[in-house]
Amino acid sequence: MRTVKQRVQGVIFDLDNTLLRSRRGALRALKSASEMIHEHLAKQGYVYGKAELLRQLRLIDQFMLGKKRLYNRDVWWKTLLRELGLSHLSGTWVHQTTLHYWKIYAAESPPFKDAEPTLKVFKKAGFKIGVVSDSDGTPGMKRKRIRLQSFRTLLETIVVAGEDTPKVKPSKTPFMLVARRLGLNPKNCVYVGDNPRTDIDGAKAAGMVMIRVRRDGNNMGHPDYEVRSLREVQPLIFNLRS
Numbered sequence: 001m002r003t004v005k006q007r008v009q010g011v012i013f014d015l016d017n018t019l020l021r022s023r024r025g026a027l028r029a030l031k032s033a034s035e036m037i038h039e040h041l042a043k044q045g046y047v048y049g050k051a052e053l054l055r056q057l058r059l060i061d062q063f064m065l066g067k068k069r070l071y072n073r074d075v076w077w078k079t080l081l082r083e084l085g086l087s088h089l090s091g092t093w094v095h096q097t098t099l100h101y102w103k104i105y106a107a108e109s110p111p112f113k114d115a116e117p118t119l120k121v122f123k124k125a126g127f128k129i130g131v132v133s134d135s136d137g138t139p140g141m142k143r144k145r146i147r148l149q150s151f152r153t154l155l156e157t158i159v160v161a162g163e164d165t166p167k168v169k170p171s172k173t174p175f176m177l178v179a180r181r182l183g184l185n186p187k188n189c190v191y192v193g194d195n196p197r198t199d200i201d202g203a204k205a206a207g208m209v210m211i212r213v214r215r216d217g218n219n220m221g222h223p224d225y226e227v228r229s230l231r232e233v234q235p236l237i238f239n240l241r242s
């Protein structure tokens with residue numbers, strides 16, 4: 001971990017698992033999707049156990065979010081159908097399942113308790129605040145989810161990587177874009193995120209200071225700093241600014 005001392009003017013956040021408690025929402029949404037798929041298949045005369053469908057979907061979820069970075073849930077459900085040898089059953093209901101999934105995901109992923117208070121502290125102290133988050137794979141969905149949050153008014157700009165930029169994180173382009181929109185040099189920005197796969201390399205390549213919020217043992221990669229909660233980000237950034 002290096003020591004970084006540079007004038008911080010902007011604080012930029014990741015969304016899921018950084019500001020929002022999304023792990024629970026993701027799991028409940030996947031379970032609900034598996035139930036929808038179960039019902040649809042049963043209507044067509046194909047009976048699969050709900051638990052088995054959920055188990056297979058969890059493997060697809062891990063693969064798509066991890067190695068593949070493929071966020072379009074329509075593709076996830078179609079992958080399941082293909083694995084079951086049921087690709088011919090694909091239809092408009094597949095996208096309906098995706099919309100239902102995001103509805104549950106959004107409803108079941110509340111902000112961490114210290115999210116809004118932390119943003120308010122930074123806002124009051126004169127920092128510019130932004131969000132850089134990857135597309136949900138369904139255009140417009142991520143922005144819609146952010147706009148549901150009561151802290152949205154504290155954000156000066158939202159960059160949805162993969163929609164506002166051609167590439168998703170960890171490409172450095174969404175980080176360059178957010179700095180440009182805030183009118184700041186990326187070197188004067190801090191990025192706060194949780195995911196070692198997506199949140200560290202791009203932010204650092206753009207020149208930002210990277211602070212990882214440690215959630216459930218995500219300890220790969222080399223952030224500049226590591227904290228256990230958003231509340232701990234506050235003294236760190238005030239110290240960097242001084």
Ligand SMILES: [Mg+2]
Pocket residue numbers: 014015016017018193194195
């Ligand atoms: Mg995240």
